[in-house]
Amino acid sequence: MIRGDRDKDTICAISTPHGVGGISVIRVSGPQTLNIVSKICPFLPAHPESHKVYFGNLKNSQSGDEIDEVLATYFKEGRSFTGEEVIEISCHGSPLICQSILNQLVNLGARPADRGEFTFRAFMNGKLDLVQAESVLSLIESQSQQAAKLALRQLKGTLSHKLEEIEDDMTWILAHAEASIDFSTEGIEVIEENVIQVRLKKIEAGLKELVATFKVGRLLKDGFRIVLTGLPNVGKSSLLNLFLEDERAIVTDIPGTTRDVIHGDTTFEGVKFTFVDTAGLRDEATDLVERIGIQKSYEAQNESDVVFFVYDIEKGLGAEELQILESLDPAKTYILANKTDKIGGLNPWKLSKKH
Known part of the structure; x- marks a missing residue:
């Protein structure tokens, strides 16, 4: 009890x-x-x-x-x-x-x-206010320097101060609006309309600024989630191991080696990055486990902040890869030409244009 x-x-x-x-x-x-x-x-x-x-x-x-x-x-x-x-x-x-x-x-x-x-x-x-109380846990659980700095600023009341300014302006407008209604029958103008418009524009600008910084704040707090995707055997797992400086994923010449989603974290210039290796995308997969892995690949793409679409520079971008690229969000997709070490002194761009 x-x-x-x-x-x-x-x-x-x-x-x-x-x-x-x-x-x-x-x-x-x-x-x-x-x-x-x-x-x-x-x-x-x-x-x-x-x-x-x-x-x-x-x-x-x-x-x-x-x-x-x-x-x-x-x-x-x-x-x-x-x-x-x-x-x-x-x-x-x-x-x-x-x-x-x-x-x-x-x-x-x-x-x-x-x-x-x-x-x-x-x-x-x-x-503490609610924002500061939440920032206590964020500071404790921060996994990068930038995340810790952001949580510390919130703990000190930086965000709370901005919210209080917006709240004060809204309260001021409501108070004068109510007063204008109360004295409307007496012909008394409590506040000019253009003054209220200026205050409303200030509130709107403040809210837009907070919304605009939300994504940046979330990325600094939780880190970037980067998904490596592409056809089988284009070197996604090798790149994952390179980024993490660790043999996290199994690398072989056999297509479809990666069957599940593999995660790995690293930090660069105080920001956390989570790299995600996924199963190679192909329509002819007959193995049930591989098909499940491919479905998880698409889910990982949708949940990511950034997509690295990897292709084999020796083979170029084929029709199947171009079709996959059309389904990806161009605002967060980057194309990586892999295995450039195998083409010697050839120009990777000219080589890819031939395909």
Whole structure:
């Protein structure tokens, strides 16, 4: 049974990744934080200073046995991440020690925090808005430098500030529109029409800017998804291995070697790129597994940000390949002439034009 006053509980959890490490940090937040932690950290003063670190031995509250040497950082209510009274215990990174400390905290009245509950409390206490709360997880899960920078800007309120400006302009227009209606019978003009038009154009421009930057922001956050497609045996798997600098895909001279969708991630200039190798496209495939792989190839193309259509430069672009190209989105499709090392000093463009 879930109580309705769970937000008033004092909660605790390990804030650092689980496992063995040099240190681990256990966060405690809520109205009884100091009262609970003081019973296992007797070195804490009765009135600790906010943002000050205290060193001492953490002990078992019942037996008095020492559990670990720790650092306890105190954050006063209103000056912490959650907005509540918070103490962060830095202990040695042993799962056994961490669990022992958590057991002590729970026995003394704290409750294990739910997933994301510290951030939820920060939002409920006005320390973060919804955009900033979402950016906390984005920053934690960022897999590239650009994604981390974007999440950090949102956490600092850059996007929230822009949204607030738009909201303020809309509120201003609505207030003056309502006032104009109220005083219309008295012939009083509260605001000129051209002034409202200027404000509306400003709102429209702001919204268009946000929409225009959405795709760029998504790509910086999640990375580019690039699909390698084309006929069988044109070298897609070799290119995947080259891009990833790893033998991720099996490479043979036998057409149809790749039967499934193969993924691989890499980072270039702070941006994440996910390369996807797919089964070669051909109509005469009779093997059930290969046909399923070809169907997945088409699905991967539709879900991609960029398509690299690969063809064999020695054979040129045939009718079947031209037909496939017509079905692809030209805005995100790039044609790669592969196996140029086999044509010596010939001009790849002139060679492809002959076919």
